[in-house]
Amino acid sequence: MLELYILLSFMIIGAVIALEIKDMISSVIAVGAVGLGVSIAFLILKAPDLAITQLVVEILILIILIRLTLKRDLPFSTSGRWLLNTVVTFIFIAVFLGVAYFAIKDLPEFGSPILRVAGTYIAEGLKKTGAANLVASVILDFRAYDTLGEATVLFTAVIGVITIMRKIGRKKIDEVVNEEDE
Amino acid sequence: MKKTSKRGPREPGMTLIVKTITRLTVGLIFLYGVYIVVHGHLTPGGGFAGGLIIALSFIHLMLAFGKDLALKKFSKAAASIFESLGGILFLTIALLGFTGGYFFLNFIRKGRPFDLFSAGIIPLCNIAISLKVGAGLFAIFIALVFLQILKKEE
Amino acid sequence: MIYFLCMVLFAIGLYGVLRKRNLIKIIIGLIIIEYATHLLFILVGYRKGGRSPILAPDQEILKIVDPLPQALILTAIVIGLAVTALIVAIAMRVYDRYGTFDITKIRRLKG
Known part of the structure; x- marks a missing residue:
């Protein structure tokens, strides 16, 4: 699993660059590098469904973020209580990592998962659903409620975006409202 | 992806090179999305990935040719209708399970494993979810792009 | 150990959310947190030497990674x-x- 360590180190470096660099377009592209690293990691961890989805989602996130950075206002101010804020943030992160170190010990060891629920799915998935792709049989047959909830959340997010971005109701009266933009 | 940032502010769409390559590739991308959706129960992929790829093909068209042509192919009302259709189809399949007993029952005959027409309701659910995800994300993208165009007119 | 590297990635995203002033950087921090969480789930479900959860017609089912987190x-x-x-x-x-x-x-909440 050496390649996984290398990939994760690369992703950590990419995340640091994405947060610290001053040019916004470079920052967005560094996030794209981190996302493609996640996609490759999914491929190494034997999850091809997720690798395909993550690849496409990464491209869409990149388009949306570049769309956001087209407004060229890039403030970089470090005034105020800079030292106190930084110290408090680092203490918080240190405490978080310490707690995470002890919490990780309770997880199953890497490479040997507990297959209590999934054992049934693996053993009887093909017989009960007839689908060769076990992930599809889990999300659409054994746990289809989960997918129904996901569809609801997606619908709500679409409604939210359209409501926030529309123009009617936010304009003054003398301005012309474009009809296409409902 | 660098191509998107290179778009000129005035003319609708990008240069001739980008338009020609888009004309060649956009059909293939769409077809690949349909393939992934239909084979979702046999190979990696499924409704989510396939729907995203279908949405990406239309977004590709919109980025290359400007919004008018993409909206002519797939208008905003169509996006709304297809998303609702996907949701209703998914819910209908779930409710039809009550004919045999419970919600989300796999009520169609399973068929032979590893065939294209097998696995009962799973391919139908994949198609419903791909409609919902693709249309929903395309609607999000339309909404995000329209503001820029309206701001330019002001 | 590899879980801890994933947590470090999470902590970097957290630093971005807590410390940065620019709204775009905060969004980028949130995206990094999201990636770290997804990666942790898949890491927990990995099985050493396992196959991906796609069955093939003429193969025995021996070791398959956990399909539930996926x-x-x-x-x-x-x-x-x-x-x-x-x-x-x-x-x-x-x-x-x-x-x-x-x-x-x-700061102000303008209408």
């Missing part, structure tokens, strides 16, 4: 994309209203 994360990725789009929409509205992405200047 199914959960598959929905979570799409939800993450939708939520990111929602945050971006809100950020663009904030920019229209206040003319800046700096969160220390966004």
Whole structure:
């Protein structure tokens, strides 16, 4: 699993660059590098469904973020209580990592998962659903409620975006409202 | 992806090179999305990935040719209708399970494993979810792009 | 150990959310946190020497990685994309209203 360590180190470096660099377009592209690293990691961890989805989602996130950075206002101010804020943030992160170190010990060891629920799915998935792709049989047959909830959340997010971005109701009266933009 | 940032502010769409390559590739991308959706129960992929790829093909068209042509192919009302259709189809399949007993029952005959027409309701659910995800994300993208165009007119 | 590297990635995203002033950087921090969480789930479900959960016609089922976290994360990725789009929409509205992405200047609640 050496390649996984290398990939994760690369992703950590990419995340640091994405947060610290001053040019916004470079920052967005560094996030794209981190996302493609996640996609490759999914491929190494034997999850091809997720690798395909993550690849496409990464491209869409990149388009949306570049769309956001087209407004060229890039403030970089470090005034105020800079030292106190930084110290408090680092203490918080240190405490978080310490707690995470002890919490990780309770997880199953890497490479040997507990297959209590999934054992049934693996053993009887093909017989009960007839689908060769076990992930599809889990999300659409054994746990289809989960997918129904996901569809609801997606619908709500679409409604939210359209409501926030529309123009009617936010304009003054003398301005012309474009009809296409409902 | 660098191509998107290179778009000129005035003319609708990008240069001739980008338009020609888009004309060649956009059909293939769409077809690949349909393939992934239909084979979702046999190979990696499924409704989510396939729907995203279908949405990406239309977004590709919109980025290359400007919004008018993409909206002519797939208008905003169509996006709304297809998303609702996907949701209703998914819910209908779930409710039809009550004919045999419970919600989300796999009520169609399973068929032979590893065939294209097998696995009962799973391919139908994949198609419903791909409609919902693709249309929903395309609607999000339309909404995000329209503001820029309206701001330019002001 | 590899879980801890994943947690470090999470902590970097957390640093971005807590410390940065620019709204775009905060969104980027949220995206990094999302990636770290997805990766942790899949790491927990990995099985050493396992095969991907796609069955083939003439093969015995011997060792297969856990399909349950993969199914959960598959929905979570799409939800993450939708939520990111929602945050971006809100950020663009904030920019229209206040003319800046700096969160220390966004104090007043103008109509």
